Amino acid sequence: MKRDAIRATWANFINNIFIENGETLFKWDNSWLRTNTKTDLIKIFFVIGTQNLEKDKLIKINNELSRSNDLLLLNKFEDSYENLTLKLLYSLDFLSNNLKKLKYVIKCDDDSFVRVDLIVKDLEAFGPKMDDPSISSYVTYKETEQNQKGLYWGYFNGRAQVFLNGKWQEKKWFLCDTYLPYALGGGYVISHNIVDYISRNLEYLSVYNSEDVSMGVWTAALNGINRVHDIRFDTQWKSRGCEDNMLIRHKQSPSDMLKMYKNLIESKGLALCKSQSVLRKSYKYNWNVLPSMCCK
Numbered sequence: 001m002k003r004d005a006i007r008a009t010w011a012n013f014i015n016n017i018f019i020e021n022g023e024t025l026f027k028w029d030n031s032w033l034r035t036n037t038k039t040d041l042i043k044i045f046f047v048i049g050t051q052n053l054e055k056d057k058l059i060k061i062n063n064e065l066s067r068s069n070d071l072l073l074l075n076k077f078e079d080s081y082e083n084l085t086l087k088l089l090y091s092l093d094f095l096s097n098n099l100k101k102l103k104y105v106i107k108c109d110d111d112s113f114v115r116v117d118l119i120v121k122d123l124e125a126f127g128p129k130m131d132d133p134s135i136s137s138y139v140t141y142k143e144t145e146q147n148q149k150g151l152y153w154g155y156f157n158g159r160a161q162v163f164l165n166g167k168w169q170e171k172k173w174f175l176c177d178t179y180l181p182y183a184l185g186g187g188y189v190i191s192h193n194i195v196d197y198i199s200r201n202l203e204y205l206s207v208y209n210s211e212d213v214s215m216g217v218w219t220a221a222l223n224g225i226n227r228v229h230d231i232r233f234d235t236q237w238k239s240r241g242c243e244d245n246m247l248i249r250h251k252q253s254p255s256d257m258l259k260m261y262k263n264l265i266e267s268k269g270l271a272l273c274k275s276q277s278v279l280r281k282s283y284k285y286n287w288n289v290l291p292s293m294c295c296k
Contacts, residue, residue: 154183158291182216
């Protein structure tokens with residue numbers, strides 16, 4: 001099961017982050033492998049829509065919830081590929097209304113391997129500006145003199161053609177000939193003010209077939225949001241390979257996750273990959289040109 005693979009691997013990395021004397025610390029310490037140490041700094045939720053769910057499946061899910069305590073069960077939608085955008089909407093609405101100390105949300109797919117500890121470390125140190133020299137070789141963003149009030153961080157595309165047929169078909173799309181710039185859905189980060197904005201305007205937002213495309217539309221008009229493209233997010237439809245500095249790797253099987261987890265345990269967090277490889281090239285996003293020219 002994908003959820004069990006995540007629980008057994010990268011979800012454990014939240015225990016590399018802890019608070020001591022009021023200060024957030026980040027340390028690779030394998031001692032948590034032998035204990036049940038938990039932190040309240042980060043919460044992991046697996047969201048499941050329970051509308052129209054068969055009784056025997058609901059019983060199994062409730063048994064899993066009692067065992068793991070990490071499922072977010074929402075009865076407002078039926079869990080299906082076609083309802084992924086609704087799933088995102090209702091999930092963010094729940095988080096906005098129930099986690100009042102929320103700072104950021106890392107949204108990812110269940111086939112993504114996430115260095116949650118490193119993402120949180122960068123957020124604590126550099127968010128929302130993300131302008132530190134130590135990460136400048138990875139990130140690109142549009143220069144602005146405005147006060148950054150929020151963050152939308154991931155691997156962006158601004159030149160994507162609209163799908164007119166197939167599983168990603170967008171029947172309601174009318175805004176322009178391409179999708180608006182958006183962070184690819186394998187994994188991205190949004191700040192709490194984006195979450196709150198979406199929750200407040202839930203009933204007015206257009207729901208497109210692709211949840212990541214929808215997020216790009218919902219945030220397009222927001223002022224003061226720092227949109228940060230980061231090549232460490234390997235979140236396209238096919239993995240670009242494996243590099244030790246990657247923060248998210250999309251399209252990973254449970255066995256892939258176990259291998260990366262083993263590599264990190266043995267190297268004390270230094271080596272994500274058994275051997276690094278580049279299968280496809282990444283691009284830096286050019287925020288100073290029209291979106292159709294963004295991504296060479």
